[in-house]
Amino acid sequence: MTAPHSQDDEVEERSAFIHQEILKLATLMALAIAAFFVTRAIAASNRRMTERDAGEWYVRGERALGDGDSTGALDAFRHASVMKRGDRQYTLALARALVATDQRDAAERALLGLRESIPEDPEVNLELARLEAALGDANAAVRYYHNALYAPWPAERTDARRQVRFELIRFLLATHQSSRAESELVALTSDLPNTLPLHLEIGDLFLSVGDNQRALDQFEQALGLARQDRTALAGAGRAAFTIGDYEKAQRYLRDLPDPTDDLRNMRAVAELVLTGDPLATRIGSTARRQRLTDALSHLSHALERCTALPDHSQAPVLLHLANETAATTNELAHNHTLESDAIENGLELVNRGERAVTSACPPAQPLDRALMLIATRHGVAVQ
């Protein structure tokens, strides 16, 4: 009979205890909730303080950079980026400081870490591209440059993408990837604002990749904006000269005040080409004969001067060419009708002779260059 009685007691006791326990637990929970909000407020205040500190370190870093103290800047940026982890601005600054102190691997890790969280950030990709370029990994550099190019740039930075492409083109040129650079240049011209500096810069880059026609286009567009711009005149003259448009080259270079020796020489050559070409259009047969005779005469004198030099190894070849020139000159004097074939043959001889002379007795004079260019211009040189 005692057992049920004690069970009843236990039930009663436990019930009372549980009731009391629940009440205390509820109090504890209420306290926990209050503590949660207090802790959250304190933590938020702490976070603000840390962010302020990070900002202060960043400012110190910038100041140190301004003073040329790369190590101090690095230390400050490191503090800033540790205090506010994953912050784009601080990590970028840290990476730049690491590069400045020649810690490129660490910079790469910092940027790759940042890129994990913001893979499409244009500046992070651009910094990575520069870093890979400096580390010599051209493929990775181009990949990151492209990432930066196609990343969403802020609307207010309208020219940022263009600048990245310029940078990429310069990198491609520096690593001798002219065809890729040319492709990027062509892409660059597709949405180019009509401004003088841009046309000049792109024209110059087209010249570097050897696309002279596009270079000439760009310089001509630049001249359309500023007729007397010296850089544009020089660039246009050079591009026109290189593609064989000597009329344009002469015109642009003639308009150029105070040309450099190189450009002055180029202008002189262009004028000689225009005035000495026996196959030029709109000239009479007498003029053609005269121009060819002058060319042969110049070659003859050049060969004579060259062969006169002592102990010349090319002497037999030059003598043979001198004889051939004399024979052709003689033939030209006695032949009253001048066929175009005869002119081309004469030009071919002049070209061959000039090449031999300039090879054996450099340097080439403007007229020597002009005669060779005339031959090239009419496709005679390849015979």
Added chain:
Amino acid sequence: MNAPAPRLQQLRLREHQIFLILSIVIGIVAGLAAVLFTVAITQTTHRLFGLAPSRTRLLLVPPLMSIVTGVMLAKLFPDVRGSGVPQTEAAYHLSKGVIRWRVPFGKFLTGVLCIGSGHSMGREGPSVQIGAGIASVAGQWLGLSPKRTRDLIPVGAAGALAAAFNTPVAAVLFALEEIIGDMNAALIGSAVVASVASVIVERSILGNEPLFHVPAYHLVHPAELVIYAGLGIVGGLVSLTFCKSLLWLRGLFLRLPPRTKAWQPALGGVVIGVVLLVSPAIMGVGYDYVDQALNGGLVLKTMAALCALKLAATVVSYASGNAGGIFAPSLYIGAMAGGTIGLLVRHFAPFPTAEPGAYALVGMGTLFAGIIRAPMTSVFMIFEITQDYQILVPLMVANMLSFIISRRYQPVPVYHSLLQQDGIHLPSPSTRAGSTNRTAGHVMQTDVALLPPDLTIEQAWRRFNAEAPLQYLVGADRHLVGVVQFEDLDKALAAGKGAKSLWSVVDHDFIHAHPDQAIDVVLDRLSQAGGILPVISRTDANHLEGVITLDDLLRRTPHTGGEQPVTSAT
């Protein structure tokens, strides 16, 4: 008449449910405490040192603050020195889970001041003690049974550690592996619940930021496993150096007169001030620098120097009696040691290797496994930090080697050794398992005569001669100071030292047993002792509970039945 039985069952079920809810609340409160502790340390450091501390501040702040904390630790909160993990283990195993409210409060206060003032110590150990203390205080306030109150200790510890380190699984494992000492403990459910609740709270306040930002590392070349094994060996040796030097220096501090106790932390503060002048990077918890090591932001010389300096600074800070843990320093030292090896490997290895950060990461695990001696926790902790399976194999190889080396040359784990230095002996797992009903407490005789320590050697020798035991216990009023062998007295007397005090020949490091130890342990120890086995308290190594002789053992071990003895008559 049978109605109360199902009602009783229902009430018992309700009790279990309440305990589960209590575990959640404890997890939340412990998590909040851990977050507050972290924030308070940051704020204190900021207030004391500013953004870029001057040399004067670096030199003066640690000793000056240590004067304040030294007095607090000596006079107000004597139970909160050091890490807090050993004290929590002792509370769980020896004090029925009772922790006074002053402990978590005092630990919070002194921990914040010590770590915030630049001492090279961690916040996880104190968080564990704070969490466990809050749990125990809550259990006592709710009027829970001693068993339930005791059960709350690992729950609170797991909750606090989960929030302090943002690694919920590792926190549960740590509570089981280190605090309870049993991976199969029934409390795993409550610990998991508390840990999850704590992490949710912590992440909702601080955000879901991992403690370290670690790139994905993996094994680059199979031969790297050999290097990771080498890192495990180095980690084991560094762990040993840390543990041995910590225990040695702490032993020296403990031998200083008790009146110096309040000033000892300041002495440590002076050393830390000087070290901070050399390298402020060892200040406090130092996770910023661990992060840099993991991300390859430090150079070889810096990492090697920081490894050595942090080790020395932590030993000094801890041994001098400041409040703070060794959890974070072990990770710091490991990261620097691993990073150093990683950089060397990168330079000299004839095959492609992982980034130095990968070695720093594994180094963290090896030092944790070697010092804290919780290998499972260490593996899961690194896994939780990186969330990457790729590094697990090298990590396990290195951890196991470090653990084996550390255990081979430092058989007693550092937390237990620290307790032993304070005269507290935790029960071994077999004792805790209670494989036998008969223990030393059952067979010991409690009426013991001790040899007074103020006797001269000659007086003691005469007593020996009269009574002829092989060894004698020295002490008074159950306060045991050591044992003395007749052979030693004989030698001292022959050397003409008869007038000297008995103290000079007393052996303070003697073989002993505890009341809860099984008879087989007693038998084993008795065979090594000189005929008398002192039985001492677990919570006070100088308190003599009784003694056991072979006679006691034979006389007081009753026949337990079973088969009848076979005799010639049968």
